[in-house]
Amino acid sequence: MNSDVRQLVAQEQQAFIEAIFSQNTAEDKGMTNGLIAYRNNIKATAANALSIIYPTVVSQIGQELMDYICQVLLFKQPPCHGDWAEWGVGLPNFLKTLDILDEYPFVAESARLDLAVHQVERATNSWFEQDSLALLGEAELDDVFIKLNDSVQFFNSPFPIANLRLIAEQDKAAMSALENAICENNLQQNVLIYRPEFKAQVQTIDATELEWLTLLSKELSIGESLDVINPTNFDFTQWLPIALERNLLSKLYTF
């Protein structure tokens, strides 16, 4: 097929999309009901997609504000993957730029956690390679590395986002009290998001475990990582069975 034909059709299709989202008021008057129907449907689908990914945020700011934010995000970061479940990853950072949320900085952090849970629940199914445990008896710890599963995320937040997520749908009064406390106190949390089977779990962890996981994810060996962290706060032999139970690990390996 002549590439000019494809180019011609591409231009027509692009023009139609621009017509759907035209912000020109004069043009809107002449817009047919059909174009408006397409516009409304896309906006509604986008809003629904974001609400599914970010339930804590919806609970905190309300559906109306969420829908408005969704519309703005749609123009700034239009979907491009073919799956609405993959759209909206830019929301946590976008929320940080909104003046309207200046006094509620924990909302963007809650979005960060919502997104992590969503991504963990869609990550590749992976189970620990049991045979690799033998490396603990065969090699020096300085030479043994741990590969974490794709379904594991962890990070520090300046806000108690695990608690905010937990109470978002359960207890409005408790959420309001916690939000007030956030403004007055340092309530930072380290969170670990993992998936024993299909349902993502959110667990708060101490600074030492966060540092430990961070070192492993930077491909330091077990021995090298143990040298860095404070031994009084961390016991590898206690951590390992819990990590296996939580399905954090993919395998042990050497180079």
Added chain:
Amino acid sequence: MKSDHTKLPYVGVGLRHAHYHDALTTPVDIDFVEVHAENFMAQGGATPSYLQKVSEHYPISLHCTALGLGSARTMPPSMLANLQALISNVNPMLVSDHACYTWSHWMNKPVHLGDLLPITFTESALKVFAENVDELQQKLQRQILIENLSNYIQFSDQDMSETEFLVRLTELSGCGLLIDLNNILVSAHNLSVESQEDYANAWLNDITPSVVKEIHLAGHTKAGQGELAIDDHSHPVSPDCWHLYRFAIARFGAVPTLVEWDNNLPDWQTLVGQARLAKDIARDTLTANIG
């Protein structure tokens, strides 16, 4: 399969999230379920595992909503890989998508609008569509069915009718057609035709019977005169749609038939009851034809 395909069509229902549990725990006499492919394209997690279990209970039809095969901008390899993996996992009896486009550019960025955008029925659009379908079918090594859309907008410069476009698409690409009877009725309303029944019957008479591989039945919220009807799948199959189904089955024969209900969902048994009704109507119609 519970039906004898030589006498009655396979009849199934669209499987939506609200019915996931019931579909596995409550045995029902339906011949297949149809799922939206994109809902099961995650790399891992609960949904792929669930679909695997469903495939052990029912034959599956994969209905895609995001391939956008009429797009001049072709779909990225990642989408094709996801679809190939899904097909490999569940071995679907049918794979379909819509006569629409969705990949394009907007504000100088590549975009997938996540909606079924209407194609113009022109020679150029037909060439693009046929080339995309042909390429996909070659990569998947199987036939794809293309579904007619509800019509919400009229383009002024078109070279052919919708039915001519669809039939020629099958001739050029070897694809089959999924005829959505509710969409024809929605289009008839939105085009303000004098007789919706005459319009719908003429539409079906324009379609070559051998290319029709599936029929969709649904209901939609009624719109007043001059108002746009929306294909919202929020009601039981409408009386007009049942009436048209009799005509379609008489013309096309025992074609696999699916009841779609996506919004204001009823309970599982009510939905399955619609499928039973479809089979009864098909039986009556086909028996009368033989008689």
